[in-house]
Amino acid sequence: MATTVPVQKKSLTLDQKFPRIQSLTQLVERLPKSKPSWDNWESLMYNVWHYDTTEFTKDLPRSLTVNEFKTLPRIARDLFTKSQEDGLWLFDDSFKDISVSFQTWSPYRTMQTWSNNSPINNTYNVRRCKQGVFFETGNGAGFTFKKDQSEGSLSVSLQRLTIKKVACIIRDSLTRLWTSVPHKKGMHMTTIAKKLFDPLPEDQKPSKDEQDKFIKYILERLDVYKTMKKERTAAAPTERRKAIQKQSIKNVTECQRNIRNCELHGERLEREDQFVLARLQRRQERLQLSYERECAKIQRQKERWSGFKAKFKSDLEQKKHARSAVLLSGVCKSLNQHYKTVKNSDLAKNPFTNLSEETIFITTHLLKAPKIA
Numbered sequence: 598m599a600t601t602v603p604v605q606k607k608s609l610t611l612d613q614k615f616p617r618i619q620s621l622t623q624l625v626e627r628l629p630k631s632k633p634s635w636d637n638w639e640s641l642m643y644n645v646w647h648y649d650t651t652e653f654t655k656d657l658p659r660s661l662t663v664n665e666f667k668t669l670p671r672i673a674r675d676l677f678t679k680s681q682e683d684g685l686w687l688f689d690d691s692f693k694d695i696s697v698s699f700q701t702w703s704p705y706r707t708m709q710t711w712s713n714n715s716p717i718n719n720t721y722n723v724r725r726c727k728q729g730v731f732f733e734t735g736n737g738a739g740f741t742f743k744k745d746q747s748e749g750s751l752s753v754s755l756q757r758l759t760i761k762k763v764a765c766i767i768r769d770s771l772t773r774l775w776t777s778v779p780h781k782k783g784m785h786m787t788t789i790a791k792k793l794f795d796p797l798p799e800d801q802k803p804s805k806d807e808q809d810k811f812i813k814y815i816l817e818r819l820d821v822y823k824t825m826k827k828e829r830t831a832a833a834p835t836e837r838r839k840a841i842q843k844q845s846i847k848n849v850t851e852c853q854r855n856i857r858n859c860e861l862h863g864e865r866l867e868r869e870d871q872f873v874l875a876r877l878q879r880r881q882e883r884l885q886l887s888y889e890r891e892c893a894k895i896q897r898q899k900e901r902w903s904g905f906k907a908k909f910k911s912d913l914e915q916k917k918h919a920r921s922a923v924l925l926s927g928v929c930k931s932l933n934q935h936y937k938t939v940k941n942s943d944l945a946k947n948p949f950t951n952l953s954e955e956t957i958f959i960t961t962h963l964l965k966a967p968k969i970a
Contacts, residue, residue: 615724615731621692627730641764642677646670657776673767675818686807688770696722697758790815
């Protein structure tokens with residue numbers, strides 16, 4: 598009996614499973630185009646001309662004129678829109694194998710890695726997949742960005758970087774193509790546009806039909822810009838008058854608003870001042886009442902202590918009289934004893950007004966005399 602050998606399926610390679618982007622159309626149709634924000638396609642097509650101007654203009658065959666630097670961003674934006682509407686050629690060979698670099702200073706992102714230890718901060722190759730775009734780190738790691746996906750900071754950042762990269766490629770390619778045309782002072786932009794592909798080698802030029810459509814559309818846009826400029830110039834006096842009228846109305850309205858704001862501010866300040874004054878008045882009344890109570894208290898204390906003082910003075914006089922009465926008998930007895938002892942003493946003389954040895958003797962005797970008989 599014959600045995601059946603199972604057929605082994607060949608595993609698809611990375612390029613087979615997720616082919617690299619080969620054209621602008623393949624990329625644009627897989628990323629959102631109509632987001633009402635600063636990073637939409639049309640906005641970036643114009644804004645990248647004002648990023649790193651020194652960097653993208655330093656190696657050009659010649660420097661851009663002021664008029665060219667104003668006009669080329671508008672042409673690039675319109676060329677991109679036209680390419681998406683009618684399939685206009687737009688440097689298709691420049692979008693093969695496109696990649697973007699993602700770098701962040703976030704410690705969280707810096708430490709993060711994919712499942713195969715590839716860091717999040719990496720250079721991502723932009724590949725196609727059925728659901729959208731596959732951002733791949735170079736060794737198979739990465740993630741799929743769906744067209745309707747709007748969440749996740751990393752996916753949004755890579756989407757913005759991809760759109761910006763496309764805008765920079767269009768900017769650099771158009772600028773180099775434009776400045777490669779031999780230029781003379783005073784040369785019109787329409788003349789340059791008609792000779793855009795002359796300096797390129799034949800193998801780098803698109804088909805003759807694509808060249809004609811590309812140049813024709815640029816000439817049409819230059820005519821539109823010229824017409825718009827003429828219309829703006831013709832309408833400039835009217836627009837200036839309208840602007841002056843609008844500004845005068847705005848000035849009157851602003852002055853009225855300022856006056857009203859001053860009135861409201863003055864009313865608010867007046868209410869606040871009245872409130873402060875009322876509070877100070879209540880405080881003053883409370884202080885006045887406290888002052889009067891304190892004065893009455895001091896007066897009562899004065900009267901009270903004056904009464905105490907008068908009473909103490911009366912007590913002092915009474916105690917002095919009592920002391921004199923107590924001392925009188927002892928003093929009299931001591932003096933009587935003295936005059937009995939001393940002979941030839943003149944009693945008519947006051948010993949305290951006629952000082953003598955008897956004065957000292959009497960004083961000493963009085964001090965030593967007993968206070969109570």
